[in-house]
Amino acid sequence: MLSAKGLEKKVGIIGGGQLGKMMIQEAKKMGVYVTILDPVLHCPAHSLCDEHIVADFHDEEALYRLAEKSDVLTYEFEHIGVEVLKGLEARGHVIYPCPQSLGIIQNKYLQKKVLETEGLPVPAFIKIDNMEDLQKAGEDFGYPFLLKACTGGYDGKGNVLIKNQEEIQRAYGQLGGGEIPLMAEIFVPFEKEVSLLACRSTRGEIALYPVGENFHEDNILIETRVPADISKEVSERALQLGHRVMEVFAGVGMFCVEMFVTGWGEVYINEVAPRPHNSGHYSIEGCVTSQFEQHMRAILELPLGETTLFRPTVMINLLGEEGHEGKAIIQGLEEALKLPGVKVHIYGKKETAPKRKMGHVTVTASGIEEAVSIAEEATKYLKIVAGEER
Numbered sequence: 001m002l003s004a005k006g007l008e009k010k011v012g013i014i015g016g017g018q019l020g021k022m023m024i025q026e027a028k029k030m031g032v033y034v035t036i037l038d039p040v041l042h043c044p045a046h047s048l049c050d051e052h053i054v055a056d057f058h059d060e061e062a063l064y065r066l067a068e069k070s071d072v073l074t075y076e077f078e079h080i081g082v083e084v085l086k087g088l089e090a091r092g093h094v095i096y097p098c099p100q101s102l103g104i105i106q107n108k109y110l111q112k113k114v115l116e117t118e119g120l121p122v123p124a125f126i127k128i129d130n131m132e133d134l135q136k137a138g139e140d141f142g143y144p145f146l147l148k149a150c151t152g153g154y155d156g157k158g159n160v161l162i163k164n165q166e167e168i169q170r171a172y173g174q175l176g177g178g179e180i181p182l183m184a185e186i187f188v189p190f191e192k193e194v195s196l197l198a199c200r201s202t203r204g205e206i207a208l209y210p211v212g213e214n215f216h217e218d219n220i221l222i223e224t225r226v227p228a229d230i231s232k233e234v235s236e237r238a239l240q241l242g243h244r245v246m247e248v249f250a251g252v253g254m255f256c257v258e259m260f261v262t263g264w265g266e267v268y269i270n271e272v273a274p275r276p277h278n279s280g281h282y283s284i285e286g287c288v289t290s291q292f293e294q295h296m297r298a299i300l301e302l303p304l305g306e307t308t309l310f311r312p313t314v315m316i317n318l319l320g321e322e323g324h325e326g327k328a329i330i331q332g333l334e335e336a337l338k339l340p341g342v343k344v345h346i347y348g349k350k351e352t353a354p355k356r357k358m359g360h361v362t363v364t365a366s367g368i369e370e371a372v373s374i375a376e377e378a379t380k381y382l383k384i385v386a387g388e389e390r
Helices: 018-029 060-068 082-090 099-106 108-117 131-141 165-174 232-249 291-299 333-337 368-381
Strands: 010-014 033-037 051-053 072-075 125-128 145-149 159-162 182-186 190-200 206-208 212-217 220-226 253-262 267-273 313-319 326-331 342-346 357-364 383-386
Touching: 010 018, 010 060, 018 033, 018 291, 033 060, 051 060, 060 082, 072 291, 082 099, 099 108, 099 232, 108 125, 108 182, 108 232, 108 267, 125 131, 131 145, 131 165, 131 182, 159 165, 190 232, 190 291, 206 232, 220 368, 232 253, 232 267, 253 291, 313 368, 333 342, 333 368, 342 368, 357 368
Parallel strands: 010 033, 010 072, 033 051
Antiparallel strands: 125 182, 145 159, 145 182, 190 206, 190 212, 190 253, 212 220, 220 313, 253 267, 313 357, 326 383, 342 357
16 A cells, blocks of 8 residues: 555556556556566657666566666566566565456467356357368357467458358468467457456456447457446446456456347447556546556556546547658647547657557547547547658
8 A cells, every 4th residue: 555654656567558658647646656578668658657677578687677776566568478467476576456467468369268157158168289270160159260379460450250261270370270279259249349348456356347339440440439338237237247357367457348239139248458448538528537547556556446438439549651661740639639528649759651650639528429529520620640850
């Protein structure tokens, strides 16, 4: 706990991207000293942190240095060496969410296995060791079905949709041809993709946020609308599943549970992320307590905050424009900010590239349709292009 004498609490964050930056913005409000570890000197979080260890995420000596400088460690992405974190934990360093949960969630197959064992609804899946297993998946699941890398994937990378038997060989080779762990999963004909933010404190207190509806293009999140356009029954089901996930993993800090909703009202868990999530950015302006403040409250052993939604809220990601790669230039900021309810977040990445997440826009309004309309108008002005600064 923060000392009554006002001694400064020290947090170490593995990763200095936009999630780390937004964590620091909230940590600073609480007087927290923050050290980050990131290989990029001018990463988004660099300008806000107190110390920056410039090192690779798998540099064990650097991770130990970060731990020695911190009262508690956290992270902004999952692809970290779990064994190193377990070693730090064994030496008495505090890490949230815990390495044990991270180790399970990192591996999509293990994650699904744990959820299935606990009786939570997940799409049917099997482990893939060879081409014969993949042929059997096609026979059991029918077409199309998904082939997934068990580790390392994000934004759709590491996933291949197999539409017919003729595509099996190509898909298998595309994901390493047996060089990396693979799993196959039945394709769920979902009507909506939704996500639920959930946070658990060190005392076991669980806070749930309103269910958000997500829209993707090329497997990249483009837009989140809150509240989701789903029935009360489906919303309650999603909230129940989110609560159960937090109990299963006994994690401390923010988690995001991504789910599929079918046309007949069934809800399936797709994936769990043990950190603040892109689909939760709406909470900064939309909720009493943002996901980033909540994460800090949880890992600092403070009471969790209220999660009430102020007004209907829409978040749209700002991606690097097609055909633009190089020094990032922001266009249309003045025009966008003239619109009512618009808040613009630019992450501070120095270089842009097509489809790279460079920022986001949030709009709150009296109704979801109004918020969508204003947000879409704002993003017509806002563009992240490459060019020379003037």
